Amino acid sequence: MKRGLIILGGLLLALSAAVLGFQHLGSYQFNGYVLPEPVKAPETLLRSAEGPVRLSDFKGRLVLLYFGYTFCPDVCPTSLANIKLALGELSPQEAAQVQVIFVSVDPARDTPEALGRYVKMFDENFIGSTGTREEIDWMVNAFGAKYTLEAPDENGNYNVSHSAFTMLLDRSGYYVMNWPHGTPSAEMSADLRYLLEHEIPVSAQILSGPTYTPVVCAVTLIPAHVQNGQWLYEHHCSQCHGIDMAGNPQWQVELADGSHLAPPLNGSGDAWKVSEQTLLATIKEGRNLDKPIHMPAFKSTLADWEVEFILSYVKTTWDINQLNYQHGFMTLTPNPTATPAAPLSPLKTVTPSP
Numbered sequence: 525m526k527r528g529l530i531i532l533g534g535l536l537l538a539l540s541a542a543v544l545g546f547q548h549l550g551s552y553q554f555n556g557y558v559l560p561e562p563v564k565a566p567e568t569l570l571r572s573a574e575g576p577v578r579l580s581d582f583k584g585r586l587v588l589l590y591f592g593y594t595f596c597p598d599v600c601p602t603s604l605a606n607i608k609l610a611l612g613e614l615s616p617q618e619a620a621q622v623q624v625i626f627v628s629v630d631p632a633r634d635t636p637e638a639l640g641r642y643v644k645m646f647d648e649n650f651i652g653s654t655g656t657r658e659e660i661d662w663m664v665n666a667f668g669a670k671y672t673l674e675a676p677d678e679n680g681n682y683n684v685s686h687s688a689f690t691m692l693l694d695r696s697g698y699y700v701m702n703w704p705h706g707t708p709s710a711e712m713s714a715d716l717r718y719l720l721e722h723e724i725p726v727s728a729q730i731l732s733g734p735t736y737t738p739v740v741c742a743v744t745l746i747p748a749h750v751q752n753g754q755w756l757y758e759h760h761c762s763q764c765h766g767i768d769m770a771g772n773p774q775w776q777v778e779l780a781d782g783s784h785l786a787p788p789l790n791g792s793g794d795a796w797k798v799s800e801q802t803l804l805a806t807i808k809e810g811r812n813l814d815k816p817i818h819m820p821a822f823k824s825t826l827a828d829w830e831v832e833f834i835l836s837y838v839k840t841t842w843d844i845n846q847l848n849y850q851h852g853f854m855t856l857t858p859n860p861t862a863t864p865a866a867p868l869s870p871l872k873t874v875t876p877s878p
């Protein structure tokens with residue numbers, strides 16, 4: 525009964541394959557700290573002297589976000605001056621793709637107008653903004669930052685201690701990386717220049733904190749990836765592949781021009797029989813682009829890791845054997861007497877051999 529299934533390779537093979545797989549994924553070493561899990565920027569509505577500001581307004585550009593306050597004696601001015609220097613080391617075309625947003629955690633004293641005047645001392649294009657105390661708290665939390673209002677002196681003046689790192693949001697609005705206070709501007713501008721040309725490679729995220737645990741006969745799906753993947757799937761894929769991933773009911777019918785309607789991505793289709801690399805390539809490059817019905821290319825819309833997140837979500841619909849097969853931990857021996865589809869159906873859970 526387990527005839528159709530052979531475990532391919534042992535633990536060593538799987539681990540070495542995983543290590544080799546990660547190594548060729550880009551070699552740039554970031555100076556900043558790359559978050560192991562990108563964080564979707566919250567939709568907080570901020571107020572600036574020029575009007576309302578939402579982080580999602582800047583999709584397509586990189587955003588440098590800094591929490592501070594205008595009464596800040598030294599840390600904030602040094603950071604803003606340093607960011608200005610880093611942008612100055614980029615070409616004007618590159619710098620134009622980076623938006624700096626200073627968010628005050630001291631809305632009681634910092635009006636949008638005062639913030640506008642403050643940031644323009646550093647650069648005309650910087651945005652100074654703030655919100656209500658609740659909005660700021662929510663946003664600070666979402667970014668994993670901190671601040672504390674210190675006790676006021678006899679004149680009512682107070683200091684605010686706050687996280688002093690500069691946060692980077694990528695073009696699709698995810699917080700992906702930060703630089704600690706005091707990072708030299710040349711290191712920041714090198715990272716920015718790299719990011720203007722590339723996405724953060726998955727390898728860098730893995731190096732900064734292992735998120736994938738390759739296990740023989742079990743594929744670890746990380747809940748945060750699945751959750752983000754679901755959102756991305758619903759916004760980019762569900763209109764053709766179905767909210768349930770079942771594809772178009774007519775997906776197996778070949779149309780006159782040789783094209784096919786969107787196939788299932790869940791375990792009822794063929795997607796799980798294709799290697800990870802092929803899946804990634806299909807999603808990034810599209811398929812049958814010359815035909816009216818085709819799989820569109822997502823390489824300019826989605827970052828590599830967003831596609832990985834989508835695949836994590838897709839994989840929640842596959843059973844353990846389909847997961848193992850797709851990851852190369854298991855192979856299926858075709859039954860020569862059966863119809864082509866038959867060898868794939870009697871899948872049962874298998875225990876890995878030692």
Ligand code: HEC
Nearest residue numbers: 760761764784785786787794795807811812817818819820
């Ligand atoms: C506009 C409709 C449309 C959208 C949107 C779309 N697809 Fe597709 N997709 C298709 C069609 C049509 C095919 C079949 C192409 C062919 O075989 O010619 C396909 C094929 C695929 C395949 C190959 C499946 C297999 O069994 O080989 C994968 C994987 C896939 N799509 C994933 C995705 C993902 C992930 C998204 C969202 C990021 C997405 N698609 C968005 C229409 C779409």
